[in-house]
Amino acid sequence: DIQMTQSPSSLSASVGDRVTVTCRASQSISRNLNWYQKKPGEAPKLLIYGASNLQGWVPSRFSGSGSGTDFTLTISSLQPDDFATYYCQQSYNVPPTFGQGTKVEIK
Amino acid sequence: EVQLLESGGGLLQPGGSLRLSCVASGLRFSNYGMTWVRQAPGKGLEWVSSISASGGSTEYTDSLKGRFSISRDNSKNTVFLQMSSLRAEDTAVYYCATISGAGGDGTCYDYWGQGTLVTVSS
Numbered sequence: 458d459i460q461m462t463q464s465p466s467s468l469s470a471s472v473g474d475r476v477t478v479t480c481r482a483s484q485s486i487s488r489n490l491n492w493y494q495k496k497p498g499e500a501p502k503l504l505i506y507g508a509s510n511l512q513g514w515v516p517s518r519f520s521g522s523g524s525g526t527d528f529t530l531t532i533s534s535l536q537p538d539d540f541a542t543y544y545c546q547q548s549y550n551v552p553p554t555f556g557q558g559t560k561v562e563i564k
Numbered sequence: 565e566v567q568l569l570e571s572g573g574g575l576l577q578p579g580g581s582l583r584l585s586c587v588a589s590g591l592r593f594s595n596y597g598m599t600w601v602r603q604a605p606g607k608g609l610e611w612v613s614s615i616s617a618s619g620g621s622t623e624y625t626d627s628l629k630g631r632f633s634i635s636r637d638n639s640k641n642t643v644f645l646q647m648s649s650l651r652a653e654d655t656a657v658y659y660c661a662t663i664s665g666a667g668g669d670g671t672c673y674d675y676w677g678q679g680t681l682v683t684v685s686s
Contacts, residue, residue: 489670493609500659500676501601501609507669544609548670552625555609 459483459547463556469564476532478559480545485525489549492521492530495558496541504543505530535561566590566675568660573680578652580684584645586660586677593641594618597663599673600634600645602656610656614663615643650684657681 460483470476480490488508493501503512505521508528518533532539540563545556572584586598600612613624613634622634633646643660658680661673 487669489666491666491670491672493673495603495609500678501661501673502676503672503674506666506672506674510667512674546609546673548666548672551623553611553614553671555611558608 458552459486459550459554461545461547461554461556463543463545463559465559466557467560467562469562470535471564472535472537474535474564476535476539476561478530478543478545478561480523480528480530480556482526482528482547482549486547486549488524489547490521490523490528491546491548493544493546494541495544501544532561566662568662568675568677570658570660570677570680573658573682575683575685576650577686578650578684580650581646581648582650582682584647584658584660584680584682586643586645588641588643588662591662591675594638597671598634598636598643599661599663600643600658601661601673602658603679604653604656607656612658613645647682650682652684655682655684 462481490508492505494504495501509521520531542558542560544558567589570586599614615622615634619636631649636643660677662675664674666672
């Protein structure tokens, strides 16, 4: 199975901060990498697909980059609605696997 | 508007069985592969199983093979997850989601239900 490792596991940031979350795959996954946003009590939401494509509802302050084994999710200016847990997920191989999540908390 | 509605969760004892259902609306269900993803309390997301649009192909996470079975009824816009020999570690919120292409870069899960809680405890 492909292991997905996110860092950091959690972070504290203030509104307006630039936030970066990284995701590393245990082998190359090309650009078959998705990001999801998860809030407590809510369903996960697809944020970014194919490493860098924003889903329709996603504000432009979010961006994704990377290919191969190293990927990044960036929030250019953190907003109150962005406090959540973010998961990366590879779809290169079966089983599809998720990172352990990065919890973005209010400082 | 696409909606997915899971049902069938509940409290049951170890060794029990349960069938989860997920009814879809607002989309041409028979065009979509479907997946089940779960989240145990305080844990991350874990892929459970997927089924192709026609139902002809299924996949499972290795640890669940033989205990869980996915199926679908396209005439009822419904996907099922039959769970048996349940264990405490199967306690989780179970989400169904649609599988879509990711712009040529694999697949992604673009629509999700709100989840149904399965609790396995004696």
